[in-house]
Amino acid sequence: MTEPILEARGLCKTFGALVASDAVSLDLRNREIHALIGPNGAGKSTLIKQLSGDLRPDSGQVLFDGHDVTALHVAGRARLGLARSFQVSSVASEFTVLQNVLLALVGRERGAFGLFRRVLSDTRLTEPARGHIARAGLAGRERDRAADLSHGERRRLEIAMALAQAPRVFLLDEPMAGLGLEGSGEMTALLDALRHEAPILLVEHDMDAVFALADRISVMAGGRLIATGTVDEIRADPEVRRAYLGEAVS
């Protein structure tokens, strides 16, 4: 068994009377796709935000590669290699595809304070950027503005940006959302290939994709993690069926 690269230990978070995370513990190991599922309002987003650094837990710890990063801000965690895509796709929309990926590379090399170091004419940046764009299936679209991309293409751009971050963990929040049948199929294939790059913590409602991709599945309901296991274990778990799968799959 490998050491977990990303680990949540007993995370608690409340908003007023609402308990969004109730002592949640979860880990992500190398070379796996770990899916996080649960009905709306189960606390998936709150958990993801605590892992990414957007929210500080009331108690509990977040460990990255064995180090406590609970107090580290979003940018710091990103620089450690935590790459993410957002629930609603989020890119710099006035920038071209290439500029967006370059931005990710600048973040990785901690180059934001390079006052005079050019970007677009620096092949040390543009060559790898083009590579990541091609891997995400956007070759030829480098000079298009992100705002002009279709929804599915923007999702791919986010993947290209995540690749550019030299990721050690992917944190993907509903990458299939709104993609349609064909789009989700392509995205599933893309994610399947990404697992060799870095392990993926995948929040997803698309059960076909989850069952096709996941090595392990964790199920959340009411702020608690009610089960973690392989696909077969989760399918068989009576509590999971009661809380969630009973409605989602027959």
Add this chain to the structure above:
Amino acid sequence: MSLSLLLEQVLNGLQFGMMLFLMSAGLTLVFGVMGLINLAHGSFYMIGAFACAGVAMATGSFFLGLVAALAAAAVAGVLVEMLVIRRLYDRDHLDQVLATFALILVFSEGTRYLFGSFPLYLDVPPLLSGAVALPGGIDYPVYRLAVILAGGLLAVGLFWLVGHTRLGIRIRAGEADREMIAALGVDIDRLYTIVFALGTALAGLAGAIVGTLQSVQVGMGEPVLILAFVVIVIGGIGSIKGALIGALLVGLTDTLGRSLLPVAFAAFLPPSEANAVGSALASLLIYLLMAGVLVFRPSGLFGAVRA
């Protein structure tokens, strides 16, 4: 400094604070409900002052002047909202800043054209002139006491309006979610016009009230506008309560600072220097207060955490 002098300064601070509250209340509602930054709010203050001065001089009645100030500022508010401001709600803040900056130029120069560059002076009405003896043997102007009282009553009225009336419920709903209240069937255009005009009327009233204490002149609105910004930064955007607390804090800090600091410095500096250093530092106090609030509560004392 004797206790009675201190009491006098505290009352002056309260009076200044109440005037700032009238100025800030409308501004903070417009910020909170419409998400609009209105630099031209000071122009309505000026319009109120000129309307009051003009009518009071023509009729001899200060109270008719007050009514005229309220009416002029409210009507100007309705017109400006319908002609200009309405087009700005969906624009970014930069466009709002520019358009309302342009409005300042138009209003200021327009007023200069109508009334000339010389300041006008308003007399305190006979009913409110004179002074009352305070404990400690100091005479305090009735007019300033009346301003404090009127400000307090208006504050109570505003709290009631926002807290307990149908209009207030809509205002608060609009702050929370614009689409929601449109979905509830509220005429949002009319609601916005009403809120905007309510704010400008209060600003006009503030201008009219101050017109008797200072001179009435072009450009009088902007320094007060910037103070109102400080009030709102301290109190928090969209909060009437924040505007009241912020306004009183700013009013008291500024007034007491200006009277106490020179005295304090006189303890270890020669009088002329103490006066200079003291009053220069006093002019910084409210901004230091603002900086302090920003460090500890970036969205203001009573602001929602959304900055």
Add this chain to the structure above:
Amino acid sequence: MIRERYLNLALLAALLAVPVLAQVQGAPFTITLATKIAIFALAAVGLNLALGLGGLVSFGHAAFFGVGGYVIGILASHARNYEPFLTWPVEVAGTTQMLVLWPLAVLVAALVAAAIGALSLRTSGIFFIMITLAFAQMLYYFAVSWPTYGGEDGLPFYLRGDFPGLNTMDPISFFGLCYALLLVALWLFHRLHRARFGLALEGARQNPERVQALGIRPFQVRLLAFILSGAITGLAGALYADLNRFVSPAMLGWQTSGELIVLIILGGVGRLCGPVAGAGLFFLLEHWLGGLSEFWQFWFGLILLCVVLFARGGLIGALAKDQTHD
């Protein structure tokens, strides 16, 4: 439609040609007008860095403009009166050497920008606008109530600073200095825009959340942009003080901040030569409308209102073909 680059060259050539022709024809007023345009363009180049690239709507850039001016005014007046600026802990004399004064003005403006920026950038949106305005106003009132350097009346200092090998009181020579500094600032803006820093700054304007998730802290990038921006505007303030041989609290006033924003909008936000086009347009309008009516600001306000409501993109946007950033 013209390519923006040619338009920029034409603008800069015109700004150089007009005062040179005026020199030949002996029209010093025109030279002064061109100098004023160059100086305000320089100030607006500074603001354009924060506002255009960073999306930071600072309504307080008058603070840096005025601080730059007061550095010149204070040190120059000490030098002219042969009074040391500081006697303790070390004696520091005033100076009239521009080559000493300029870096000092830049440095002091940058420090003020660092302090104001560090506080203001904790917020965003409307709050940021109000706070920058308030801090600038704080300096304004401080200048008004501090009697040592003229207080409300301002501080005249009779002679411009000295520059090796030039008679700075000669209008065309002084214009040359201002023009050269404007070119340097434009080059700097261009390089920053095309650099990693510019990418990060523009990214933070469009989507701060995303930029943060890529490992870049928007606050730090914005603060650096704000400091550089304030420094450039401070240099412009220094030149403006020298042009008038006078500094007054008006340089720190909110109208100055408003005018700088107006210049950028008139010219085109975030565009390299937007500030030059805007400053040219603004002062020519002032000159022209001012000749027509005593109440020219009324008409200017109406024009501005129409530009904001109906013609976005500014002069350069209207004339140049919209370029994609590549």
